[in-house]
Amino acid sequence: MSRAFVNEDNQEEAPLIPPRAPLPNGAINYVTPFGLQQLKTEKAKLQEEMDSFPGDDDKAKRFSKQLIKGKLSLLDERIQSARLLSLSSEEKNEVRFGAIVTLKFEGENSSQTFQIVGVDEANVKEAKIAFTSPIARLLSGKKVGEQATLDLGNKTRKMSIIKISFD
Structure with a gap:
């Protein structure tokens, strides 16, 4: 297709999702009880932020929602891989x-x-x-x-x- 027929206004750039703290390959994702609670609190805040957007009618809102979805995805992976160690x-x-x-x-x-x-x-x-x-x-x-x-x-x-x- 010729570039003359591409509507450039419809092409949105995907947001760059900042990576989480690095965990070496093969390392178990150990967490303290406080650390696991922090992850869950972060997830709740991101979910609340996501739910506060009224709709997808605006380019900036869509971009922000994509960014939050990306962060939630990385956070979910980290929570799922978390291995809670009881300090006692x-x-x-x-x-x-x-x-x-x-x-x-x-x-x-x-x-x-x-x-x-x-x-x-x-x-x-x-x-x-x-x-x-x-x-x-x-x-x-x-x-x-x-x-x-x-x-x-x-x-x-x-x-x-x-x-x-x-x-």
Whole structure:
């Protein structure tokens, strides 16, 4: 067909759906109870936003609805693949998924505390790191008093585990 017969006003560009937090191939999508609730709350908000659109008569509304549908699709996949881990069943004396870990880095007077969580719940500002992160993998299985060395390419940082809890 000749381009002369194409109505360009009817050609809408598909929205670019931002990807969710990466989960390595083959990795199980572990989530904390709080993380699973966050996913469900996000889904409810997106569904509410979708339902608030009165109709598909406007190009901008159609685009927005497509964007929300795409986000819902990715979110549904993540919720379906979620594997909830009960933090109460974990060994309390080892660093595991869900643990709140306090570390002291060699040569520093202060300590750092963070929780190991699922990839969707991870948030550096809230001191929550993904179980897939290098530091979480390095510390997994270690106990209070044990040390670990984090390789940062051109330098290393030694750390000691001061406290482990599962609050």
